[in-house]
Amino acid sequence: MSRHQKDPLRPLTAAERKELTRLSRSPSAPAAEVDRARALLAIADGASYTAAADLVGRGHNETISAWVSRFNREGLAAVRPHHGGGPRLRYGVHEQQRILAEWARAPQREQDGTATWSLSLLQKALRQAPDGLPRVSRFTIARILHEAGLSWQKSRTWCETGAALRRRQDGLVRVSDPCQANRRIDPLSELKI
Template identity: 30%
Template sequence: MPARVSLRTDFTAEDLRKLAAKSSDANQSRRLLSLAAVRDGMRRGDAARIGGMDRQTLRDWVHRFNAEGPDGLVDRKSPGPRRRLSAEQLDELERIVEAGPDFEKDGVVRWRRVDLQRVIKERFDVDYHVRHVGQILHDLGFSHVSTRPQHPEQDADVIEAFKKTSPRKVEETLKDVAPGTPVEIWFQDEMRLGQKNSRVRQWARKGTRPRQPADLRYQNAYLFGAICPARGTGAAIMMPTADTEAMQAHLDEIAMAVAPGAHAVILMDQAGWHITGALTLPENLSLLFLPPKSPELNPVENIWQYLRQTWLANRVFDTYDAILDAGCQAWNNLIALPDVITSIGTRGWAKVGQ
């Protein structure tokens, strides 16, 4: 039999019972009561039963109490198994994932868990199950998401420079506008909507892959849309083609939507029907062109995504009129949600210079 462990003497039985009464931890309380019984001279086996444990377990708690006092009687979370990758190795893995694969070297265009399983084995000589690789990625702050398109010739420096200088560019655009005129910032773009419609992700049972109709016909129309995030409003028209005539009609529509007495600066890309000199610009509008190959500067691109994912995708349009009706209804649904327009369309860099 192991020798009896003496209980530290700086707590009386009464002290231990008072601590048990005040504790909000039921397990700590019952252990304190067992130790109070030991302090009173009760046999160790009987004292252990008061706390719902056996004598050996009581002995272990006596050791903890002697070393740490009442705090030592609180349950502690197990730290779990030690990670087989060090902090430095995890940092390196994070950089590898962030940088993405090199096709010539790695043979893939995107990292899959099985690819990273191989990389971890080759770099760090550690074997993980592919599911564990997914957990590591989650712990490092990564998630499996869809990518956004990017033009291969896009210049990130040009985009950042435009954001920084946009207030000054807006002021330059307004140089012929009377001082004190209220100014609105608008964004404009076009979206093709047709029978070859898009499909979007949806919730479904694990292990299944839902089917959605996919029309192969080619009739389509163009939704010309513009938003003013500050006012939570917009203006749009549906047209059979995207050309100068359609753009003129849209500018006239926007001009009627601008607040009375205000002047609107419309930011848009440099499509041919935007920059042509054949356009007649309404007096209450000015145009400011975004840098080429930078659609992410235009929040109307996000508006199109919202319209498709909410009201337009996964549908079949049997006639041209059905396409027009769907586009008009989707836009009218959006206009009824001014907070959504403001939330999606607001860009901190798009403002009138100070």
């Protein structure tokens, strides 16, 4: 038997119940959001905090109590988890725009030493620029590019390994290395974001 709840779940609106039901059945939503939706629906249907905790695999009903209190204050926004700890992000909108602007700039062969960007070369250019970011990491650059819907791999030029076009007297001829014939390399496997 659970203790008396200090902050019982308020009645759900029809729209909240519909959204929580949709989210609780979603196969693609983050697991934390699905668990919170399932627990809140169970409590709304009369289950105890302990039963709701067992339903979503939580050991204590204090977690469920915190979810209910937050839902009472914030509504459906409470289903999404907050920042999970660790240091706060040190790069704001201005710094993110600076990274995106550097990525959009075509590299200069003499200055940057490349014709296409890699994360390491982009990091080096940002660290050396007078208005750059002297401590930016490759992970931060990759995260910001990913959040902006960009990927540095898409802008790189790749060629098939072990095959080349050669100019001969008869014209262009495709030359293949027999050792590389059965080997396929995925260029996108170089960096997993």
